[in-house]
Amino acid sequence: MRKLIVLAAGALLAVTGLTGPAVAAAPAGGPTAAQLLAKVASCNQISTGKYRTDTGTGATVPVCGQSKVVHWRADLDIDCDGQITPECNKNTDPWFQPDTAFHQSDGKPLISARLPYVVVPSPSGTFDYRKHGIVGGGVVAVIYNNKVQYAVVGDTGPASIIGEASYAAAKNLGINPDPHHGGSDGPVTYIFFKGSKVSPIENAAKAVSAGEQLATAFVGS
Template sequence: MHPRLLPLAATGAAVLLAVASLPASARPRPHTADPGEPVVPVAREGGVRAADLLAAVRGCRQISHGRYRTDDGARATVPVCSDNGVVHFKADLDVDCDGRPGKHCNRRTDPLFVSTTAYQRSDGRELSAEELPYVVVPGASSIWSPARSKVTGGTVAAVVHRDRVVYAVVGDTGPNDLIGEASYATARALGINADPAGGGAGDEVTYILFPGVRAHPIESHQAAATAGERAAKALVARR
C-alpha cells in the first residue's frame, strides 16, 4: 500500500500532472479488460445479499481510539467498529496494485508500484493484486492494532459495494493513519474502475472483517469464498 495524497474526488488534476511528467513509455495506461483476462467472481458470491450484510453492521461500537483518514490531507472521519462478532468500517476504495508484477500491475501502470506485500503466498512468493481479491488494513498504531482484534494476514473479509459482495483476505498493510484500500482484483470484482493510477471508488465501500476466520492457503480465493460465505451467513443470522 502506498499513501494517497488527495481525496479521490480531488485527484484528477494531480494525477494528470504526475502522469504528464513521466516519459511517454512509462505513463500508466488505463485498464481495459481483454478476452484473456481472468474473471473474478462478482456480486452475490456466496448467496448472501449485500443488503443483509449491510443491515448486520448498521451500528458502530467504535473500537479504534480515534478515526482514520482515507487520503493524505483529508479529515479523519472513519472509525473502526465491532458489532455482532465482526470488525467493520466504511471508507473509499483506492486500488492497491502492489505485489507480484503482472500485465496490469507493474511499474509502468502504477508509478507508485511496490513489488512486495505484507503477507506472502504459501510458497513464499508475493501475492498478486491482479489475481487475488485482498484488502489492506492500517499498520498497528495507537489508533488501532488489527492483530489485537484477531485480524491478520489471511483473515477473511466481505467487501460490499452497492449490490455487490466479494470475499477477500487481508493481504497487505499500509500507513497507520490511512484506511480504505483493496487489490486490483477486488475492485474489478466489485465493478469498480481498477486502474491503479486513476480508478477506485470515492463513495462508501463497506469492509467486514471476520476475526479468527482465515483462508488456507492465503492465495486461494476459493478458500476465502467458502469461509466467507459461512461467516457471512452466521453474521446475518445473529443480527
C-alpha cells in the first residue's frame, strides 16, 4: 500500500465550535483548484530524498515546503483501514488493517468510508512530518481534476512510499474508491497546512470549514 501527503500551512489553528457526526463532505467554498495549484507550482525540496508512489517504482516525488504549507504531487491509492464497514473490510481490501495511526475522540480507529483523510509516510531519514508542523487531524487540501477536497491527516504509511488517501476522500474527488482496483495515477496535489488541527478529528465538516479559511489566507499571502 502507499501513502501520500501534501501541503502544510502556518500558525496553529484552534478549530472549535461544530459538533456532530463525521460527514464525508466536499468543500463548497474557498479558493479554486487553479488558485491553490498556482501557489505551489514550484518546489523548495525539504525532504533529503524522494519517495516512490508504489512498490517497485522509482523514487521521483520530493516533499516541498513553504512557510505555511508542506506539499507534494503524487498519485492516490486507497486507504481503507480503520473501522470495518461494508466498503472497507478484509474481503474488499486485501491489505486491510483494522486500525489507523490516529483515532477518533472516542478512542476508536477512523472510518475510511466516511471520513476524508490523507496518509503521510512514517517518519524516516527522508522526511519526518512531525518536524514540519503536521499532526494527526491536521488540515489538508487534496486537489485532483480541478476539484478540491479538504481532509485531515488520518493515518501513516510506509516510510518510502507516498500518495494515499481514504475511501471517502477518493470518492468525493470522483476517483474510484475501490480499495483493490481503484485509485488514480494522478496527478494529485496534497497541501498540508502547518500547525492546523481539527478536533474532533472525525468531524469532516470542521475540516472543510477550517480548510477553506486556511486556503483563502494562503492564496492571499
